[in-house]
Amino acid sequence: xxxxxxxxxxxxxxxLEGWRGIAADWASDQRAFKNVSWGKAMMWIFLxxxxxxxxxxxxxxxxxxxxxxxxxxxxxxxxxxxxxxxHIPLILIAIMTFVLISSSGTMAMAVNFGYRRDRVRTAALMxxxxxxxxxxxxxxxxxxxxxxxxxxxxxxxxWGAPQFGASFFMITGFHGTHVTIGVIFLLAIxxxxxxxxxxxxxxxxxxxxxxxxxxxxxxxxxxxxxDLVWVFIFAFFYLW
Amino acid sequence: xxxxxxxxxxxxxxxxxxxxxTAAVHASGQQHPIKxxxxxxxxxxxxxxxxxxxxxxxxxxxxxxxxxxxxMVLKAGLIVAVFMHMAWERLAxxxxxxxxxxxxxxxVSIMVLESEYTHFLRVLFFAAPS
Numbered sequence: 001x002x003x004x005x006x007x008x009x010x011x012x013x014x015x016l017e018g019w020r021g022i023a024a025d026w027a028s029d030q031r032a033f034k035n036v037s038w039g040k041a042m043m044w045i046f047l048x049x050x051x052x053x054x055x056x057x058x059x060x061x062x063x064x065x066x067x068x069x070x071x072x073x074x075x076x077x078x079x080x081x082x083x084x085x086x087h088i089p090l091i092l093i094a095i096m097t098f099v100l101i102s103s104s105g106t107m108a109m110a111v112n113f114g115y116r117r118d119r120v121r122t123a124a125l126m127x128x129x130x131x132x133x134x135x136x137x138x139x140x141x142x143x144x145x146x147x148x149x150x151x152x153x154x155x156x157x158x159w160g161a162p163q164f165g166a167s168f169f170m171i172t173g174f175h176g177t178h179v180t181i182g183v184i185f186l187l188a189i190x191x192x193x194x195x196x197x198x199x200x201x202x203x204x205x206x207x208x209x210x211x212x213x214x215x216x217x218x219x220x221x222x223x224x225x226x227d228l229v230w231v232f233i234f235a236f237f238y239l240w
Numbered sequence: 241x242x243x244x245x246x247x248x249x250x251x252x253x254x255x256x257x258x259x260x261x262t263a264a265v266h267a268s269g270q271q272h273p274i275k276x277x278x279x280x281x282x283x284x285x286x287x288x289x290x291x292x293x294x295x296x297x298x299x300x301x302x303x304x305x306x307x308x309x310x311x312m313v314l315k316a317g318l319i320v321a322v323f324m325h326m327a328w329e330r331l332a333x334x335x336x337x338x339x340x341x342x343x344x345x346x347x348v349s350i351m352v353l354e355s356e357y358t359h360f361l362r363v364l365f366f367a368a369p370s
Binding site for chain 1: 274294298309311315316322340351352354359
């Protein structure tokens with residue numbers, strides 16, 4: 001990690017170590033997050049609130065599944081696909097997971113090239129991320145279509161506990177919405193990067209404020225969060 | 241790494257006095273080697289494959305659940321720490337963001353008790369146990 005450079009190194013290290021440093025920052029009667037811009041801090045706080053929303057969805061799913069006396073449909077079978085005559089369990093979800101992880105990888109590298117002010121590569125990697133995201137949403141649309149055709153509804157399904165449909169549509173639907181918004185966010189920022197807005201400090205259309213390459217990292221935070229939520233959905237809804 | 245010190249507080253990430261041409265030298269923000277991201281990316285693939293294999297081989301019971309949780313936590317940790325750069329953020333931010341979700345675990349334990357109680361009542365009064 002020798003090449004690591006922190007944002008605004010004048011404040012990069014806490015004045016005190018560990019908990020004392022945290023207390024000093026929070027009690028400083030100034031800004032608590034010294035070397036973190038407001039944009040990044042607000043994105044983190046938004047993501048924290050989003051964490052609670054998704055937690056509540058997963059919790060209600062857990063409560064429904066634990067309290068029902070009807071057997072829960074086996075996700076391994078429900079999401080199985082027949083590919084070339086082979087019956088492969090959960091394969092679509094596995095592919096979706098890999099697609100989303102790949103998008104996270106390209107996003108992380110986009111952030112890196114953004115801070116190196118490599119305009120073209122940053123935009124290209126962001127567009128690749130958006131393409132992976134769109135692929136993910138497309139596969140999710142396919143999955144929804146398949147399940148709806150098989151008779152899954154929010155109030156019932158052919159295999160077991162009726163709450164399965166409600167949990168499935170609510171959790172994956174909300175996550176898919178997040179991915180869709182992320183794709184739009186990525187395309188908007190990639191356009192700005194490609195146009196060179198952050199090199200010439202062009203002012204934003206809505207805000208009239210200058211933009212910086214940090215917005216790529218902030219976009220990245222949102223995108224990685226979408227991937228992070230999928231990790232939990234994959235574990236609890238599809239694998240459990 | 242003093243080259244980034246030109247950025248004063250209040251003008252975070254502003255290009256150093258219009259010196260866009262030398263911008264590549266004036267690296268600011270989170271700078272880490274690309275290789276690090278590629279390694280983490282590879283690990284995420286490996287861990288995802290592992291968690292998929294848990295289902296593929298049809299493991300059951302506590303072995304299945306503990307493996308799912310293990311791979312999940314490792315993946316989440318890698319994403320938050322490296323991809324989201326939390327490992328390099330100031331502690332005041334990291335703790336402000338990472339500690340509150342612990343409240344969710346309290347909520348989980350409450351709802352586990354609650355749903356076991358509901359299940360018990362349903363078995364007792366309505367249905368055959370599953």
